[in-house]
Amino acid sequence: MQLVVARIGRAHGIKGEVTVEVRTDEPELRLGPGAVLATEPASVGPLAIESGRVHSGRLLLRFEGVRDRNAAEALRNTLLIAEVDPDELPEDPDEYYDHQLMDLDVVLADGTAVGRITEISHLPSQDLFIVERPDGSEVMIPFVEEIVTEIDLEEQRAVITPPPGLIDDGQAEIASPGTADGASADGASADGGGD
Template identity: 50%
Template structure:
């Protein structure tokens, strides 16, 4: 049974900004300048909110603000808060793109297979996404989701391989990581 192409989230609509329907968005793409452009039409999740056509785009202080042709008031903007702008997976230029729900529950491990903990969240931060890993002792480590620290995500195996720098995981000593002060 085919469910059609996988949907990839480009952005998630945040709070209304101003009175004329402008909204903030959490960017979920590595190429927002290409994806978030006036005239682009997006399907939405849930699909009852769309399609939505980008009317204008601006950035300020690292935040992205969009206006959609279909949304003309603050009230209408409030109604679409939390809605995701999506594309078909086969349209994506992003090979390393995952949904949060695909990552949550994966076993976090070192390259040698040593278990670090479990992925419990993915946060979209201004500089890059951050994996939140719950370690066995309950500490929640925040690992920048960049190739250097997250070299491999294997959804089939249910694992994410981490090589975090010293100090991000609890209980580390310089000797354990091979680093010296």
């Protein structure tokens, strides 16, 4: 299974390094030296990671064959994609890969159906479930412990305890199509961060 693990940002310096927006909870595993990643667009890759370092809180990567700022800048906005065994699970039992959460039924604690997870949006402050309601509308549910109280993979459901106004009809935070980042990633966690 292929999962997006990062997006290349701007070039850093003049020797071919790039900043990356990490979209995995396991950057040391997925984005370490020697890793070979597929890309979107596919014509750019595959890219082999030569080295990586953290600078001012950002991960910087250098790829084999990318030696100057112009070559690095040409990679901007490229998605990095890792091949992951679909049976592989995160080490932390409170973390989940996006593919585990997709299509889960979302229900209230009393069993009332809310909808189905159709997308997971990874924001800097927290992850969001994009949930399609039975009427076709969408609602955004923050993936934090206070709201998402249980993930039951065997029953294929996520139990939520939403604050007033989050999903109430007429007061819900409705996401219009295309507002959330549609790229899949591996690494959503209920602690509010995907990286």
